[in-house]
Amino acid sequence: MSRIAYVNGLYVPFESAAVHVEDRGYQFADGVYEVIAVHKGRMVDADPHFDRLWRSLAELSIDPAMSREALAHVLLETLRRNRLREGILYLQMTRGVAKRDHGFPKEPRTALVITARRGGRPSPKGMEDGVEVLMVPDIRWDRCNIKSVSLLPNVLAKQAAREGGAFEAWQVDKDGFVTEGSSTNAWIVDGDGNLVTRQLESAILSGIIRLVLQDLAASAGIKVIERAFTADEARDASEAFLTSTTSFVLPVVRIDGEPIGDGLPGPVTKKLRELYDGHFEGRGRNSP
Amino acid sequence: MSRIAYVNGLYVPFESAAVHVEDRGYQFADGVYEVIAVHKGRMVDADPHFDRLWRSLAELSIDPAMSREALAHVLLETLRRNRLREGILYLQMTRGVAKRDHGFPKEPRTALVITARRGGRPSPKGMEDGVEVLMVPDIRWDRCNIKSVSLLPNVLAKQAAREGGAFEAWQVDKDGFVTEGSSTNAWIVDGDGNLVTRQLESAILSGIIRLVLQDLAASAGIKVIERAFTADEARDASEAFLTSTTSFVLPVVRIDGEPIGDGLPGPVTKKLRELYDGHFEGRGRNSP
Numbered sequence: 001m002s003r004i005a006y007v008n009g010l011y012v013p014f015e016s017a018a019v020h021v022e023d024r025g026y027q028f029a030d031g032v033y034e035v036i037a038v039h040k041g042r043m044v045d046a047d048p049h050f051d052r053l054w055r056s057l058a059e060l061s062i063d064p065a066m067s068r069e070a071l072a073h074v075l076l077e078t079l080r081r082n083r084l085r086e087g088i089l090y091l092q093m094t095r096g097v098a099k100r101d102h103g104f105p106k107e108p109r110t111a112l113v114i115t116a117r118r119g120g121r122p123s124p125k126g127m128e129d130g131v132e133v134l135m136v137p138d139i140r141w142d143r144c145n146i147k148s149v150s151l152l153p154n155v156l157a158k159q160a161a162r163e164g165g166a167f168e169a170w171q172v173d174k175d176g177f178v179t180e181g182s183s184t185n186a187w188i189v190d191g192d193g194n195l196v197t198r199q200l201e202s203a204i205l206s207g208i209i210r211l212v213l214q215d216l217a218a219s220a221g222i223k224v225i226e227r228a229f230t231a232d233e234a235r236d237a238s239e240a241f242l243t244s245t246t247s248f249v250l251p252v253v254r255i256d257g258e259p260i261g262d263g264l265p266g267p268v269t270k271k272l273r274e275l276y277d278g279h280f281e282g283r284g285r286n287s288p
Numbered sequence: 289m290s291r292i293a294y295v296n297g298l299y300v301p302f303e304s305a306a307v308h309v310e311d312r313g314y315q316f317a318d319g320v321y322e323v324i325a326v327h328k329g330r331m332v333d334a335d336p337h338f339d340r341l342w343r344s345l346a347e348l349s350i351d352p353a354m355s356r357e358a359l360a361h362v363l364l365e366t367l368r369r370n371r372l373r374e375g376i377l378y379l380q381m382t383r384g385v386a387k388r389d390h391g392f393p394k395e396p397r398t399a400l401v402i403t404a405r406r407g408g409r410p411s412p413k414g415m416e417d418g419v420e421v422l423m424v425p426d427i428r429w430d431r432c433n434i435k436s437v438s439l440l441p442n443v444l445a446k447q448a449a450r451e452g453g454a455f456e457a458w459q460v461d462k463d464g465f466v467t468e469g470s471s472t473n474a475w476i477v478d479g480d481g482n483l484v485t486r487q488l489e490s491a492i493l494s495g496i497i498r499l500v501l502q503d504l505a506a507s508a509g510i511k512v513i514e515r516a517f518t519a520d521e522a523r524d525a526s527e528a529f530l531t532s533t534t535s536f537v538l539p540v541v542r543i544d545g546e547p548i549g550d551g552l553p554g555p556v557t558k559k560l561r562e563l564y565d566g567h568f569e570g571r572g573r574n575s576p
Contacts, residue, residue: 018306021293026380028443029437117387159349162391
């Protein structure tokens with residue numbers, strides 16, 4: 001069966017899904033996006049994804065392409081037309097097509113593109129083996145709390161990680177503190193068994209798994225401390241892990257080639273992954 | 289006559305000029321661009337534009353879509369098909385279409401889009417009246433020397449200027465020094481009649497007019513000092529101006545609502561504009 005994409009009101013074959021060369025997403029990175037997991041034919045945690053999307057749009061003064069209800073409908077229709085039960089939905093809204101000029105167009109018409117991709121949960125092997133992380137300088141702009149498509153620095157960070165044989169890059173700010181991964185949030189477990197992850201501010205994106213995990217941890221009696229931690233602190237942590245919509249909870253067992261703790265996934269990380277798996281199985285919260 | 293665009297090997301009507309939704313320019317801002325002025329049917333200063341384009345591509349490890357010679361040919365052919373004598377050429381190269389993933393694709397195929405737009409020189413009114421500039425914090429990433437399409441912060445800066453009634457925003461770094469405009473380079477004239485503009489480094493783009501003007505100034509016996517200047521220094525300067533491919537040399541007569549000097553375009557700025565006009569009339573250097 002061929003894939004179907006949604007592009008500005010039309011459901012089209014994926015191969016011919018295209019946007020105009022003067023779409024501001026293409027010329028200015030003037031747009032935002034979300035990646036939503038799909039399980040058993042339903043979106044996982046759609047509501048917090050929608051909340052974040054609306055926040056990103058508001059930060060950039062981009063009008064939503066449609067209401068939340070209409071967007072949920074179109075996303076589900078895209079699933080249906082792709083007969084997708086397990087995988088991800090990608091959606092992007094930009095400030096639309098306009099004669100090239102840096103400032104906002106006078107009458108912007110927000111563009112919306114949605115694609116669906118088949119795929120299962122993260123492989124259990126990642127959970128058994130853990131992954132390596134490389135520390136790189138955070139060279140991004142000052143508004144990383146906006147989920148924009150201005151992702152070039154993230155691309156370069158991810159590529160640096162891969163070329164260094166690692167799965168992900170953790171970006172380190174000018175004061176030596178870890179901000180987040182190139183497409184994931186960063187966590188450590190401190191000596192007291194508490195979770196530590198950076199507080200929400202303009203230097204990091206409010207990850208949906210990051211959000212969900214705070215509640216899951218609390219329900220299991222695991223304390224979460226929101227504060228910045230240094231790269232050195234991460235190297236000396238008893239456990240470390242990363243979270244994202246596609247990676248779930250993934251143990252980090254090496255940083256820059258050196259093992260974290262005994263170099264194996266730790267018990268707190270395993271517990272959190274189990275909790276998240278259960279949450280995912282129930283399709284998260286408020287999911288159309 | 290309808291406009292023609294070049295898209296990945298084909299000359300197509302501008303209205304239908306499109307790229308795939310998984311072009312990395314659209315999803316990751318993973319691409320670079322140039323804007324080249326056209327005068328009397330020829331490109332102005334094509335060589336330095338090409339030099340800069342090749343530098344930007346190299347910084348991002350993007351393979352050029354074709355040789356310089358072939359690119360020059362395609363640009364001229366685009367002019368010809370548009371019967372364009374006066375205006376601008378816009379060209380964008382991205383890391384091409386690939387299944388969405390932050391890291392570089394294994395077999396990237398660089399995409400190339402070219403559009404042409406009719407237009408004359410900047411209106412003489414701007415030169416007579418000058419323009420206003422607004423100072424805004426520079427919130428961009430650390431590699432502004434790369435002419436990437438990751439332009440969202442520039443979009444926000446330009447929009448802030450317009451909403452404040454100004455023509456351009458001058459971005460100010462964390463130490464209080466002006467970096468550059470959202471789409472222009474920033475210059476002041478100091479008390480001794482010397483030109484001051486920020487030195488080349490990762491905080492600014494090497495503007496082509498900036499480059500050309502240094503030679504033109506030298507030939508006229510005007511000294512150019514490459515150093516960072518503060519926002520306060522700019523406010524107290526005897527003259528200020530900005531440069532870009534589409535603005536040429538444009539006097540800045542107000543900053544944040546306050547006049548520079550007597551609030552009128554100054555003699556050094558006028559002289560430089562005359563020199564640049566002459567350079568442009570001769571179609572710049574090395575222009576196919």
